[in-house]
Amino acid sequence: MIKLDRVSKVYGHDTVAVEDVSFDVNKGEFVFLVGPSGSGKSTLLRLMSREEVATEGDVWVAGRNVTEMPASRVPFLRRSLGNVFQDYKLLLNKTVFENVAFALEVIGKPRHVINEQVPFVLDLVGLADKSERFPNQLSGGEQQRVSIARAFVNRPLIMLADEPTGNLDPATSEGIMALLHSINETGTTVMMATHDHRVVNAMRRRVVQLDRGVVVRDQERGVYE
């Protein structure tokens, strides 16, 4: 589902963010990308969603070579990905329903699909009763649920989550992890960058550890060391 082949990314002239990274992720896997701040986790996720282009090596996502993809195809790559961020990236002037609907609207989905899918995912993330609220009327955990709903509403093959629990307390984080777990259960591949020891250790899933841009560990059912 995801394949990195000797991937390096250099920002500007000399900021080496990741260096010679290779790994494969199968369909339906749940993978933690761990490592200290600045070790290159976000850069790897951005290479997969083509927000950045690899300086060297190839990135394959859902059977497509992302590195060599022309810019005009990138929107269609993104439609097979769901992106979740630490800061939620919700639109504050739209309701919960509208935020999720927006993701379908701007890829040209007809109204009847929107009216069917949005309530369904809002129910899935447990926010069915808050669909008319605005983001600033919600807790951080609830806002992150909205952003996960938005990422999932188009049934992506892959979820890319960059520190989704970074702004949340432990109890709320647990709820978010349970949600990502159930999304993974539907067959969606999940790739999550984090430096939160507790969530990694609680889940016992595959762990890819980075240190200064280099993979130093790739372990099934791993913990955060």
Add this chain to the structure above:
Amino acid sequence: MLARIEYALRETWASFRRNLTLTLAAVVTSAIALLLVGTTFLIQRAFENLLVQWRGDVAMIVFVRSDASVEQVALIDSTLRAAPSVIDVDKLRYLDKPESYAEAQRIFVGDPVTLSLLTPETIPTQFKVVPLTQDTNLVRSLADQYRTLPGVEAVALAEDEFEVISTLSSFVRTVTLIMSLVLLVVAIGLIWNTIRTAMFARRREIEVMKLVGATNWFIRVPFMLEGLLQGLIGGVVSCAGVWALNSAWTNGVAAFKPGTGISSLVVPSGYLSGVMIAVLLLGAAIGAIGSAIAASRFLDV
């Protein structure tokens, strides 16, 4: 497809209202620029009526009485051709009655009184003379000589009739043309700025749109429509302005004494509608240009 169109229209309208001040500035400037463009065309056309008989370096017109005999016309012709060092005989042209009548229709377009007195039978025919020399005194002395020929009704010199108007016309044309060009550029700049501001105000939305896989065209279209609409509204306003200006002018001109020449400074209605359509299209074009530049440059949020 319907969902996309609905989306584009809704976003365009919302953005229009959000940036009302900037939008107004852009629309008003476009309207003024386009009004000036339209006026330039109208002035140009009006002067042309007056200058049509002098087109092609004609400096002297020898009018022949409508009752002149064939021999008299032939004599005038040969007299004109007898001065090949002063007169360009290759360019010497004789307008018969139908041709002269057609030309008069244009010259006296704003002067129905004079027009009604003319018929294809009673109209004087004419020789159009292009001189080879720049020496106006020489041309003038020739004219004095031709006035005495039998059958000649009158001899008119461009110098007497149109030098002032010609200079005035080209001055006005240059000034209005430069001003309209400058204003058009300013209008494009203002539309560009409005669209850029609209895109900046919605940068978070644009960021999310790109994230979930909206195509660049999908993101761009509402903004480009917005710019197009601004230019088009400017065009509509200036159309009304062009029409009002022309009506006021035509009415004013009608008050002048017939035969003073001023009365021919009017524009036929077919030409007026042509100018109005051109101004509308030009408005749409500047809107499209301004917003296209903005949309292509500021999409990288």
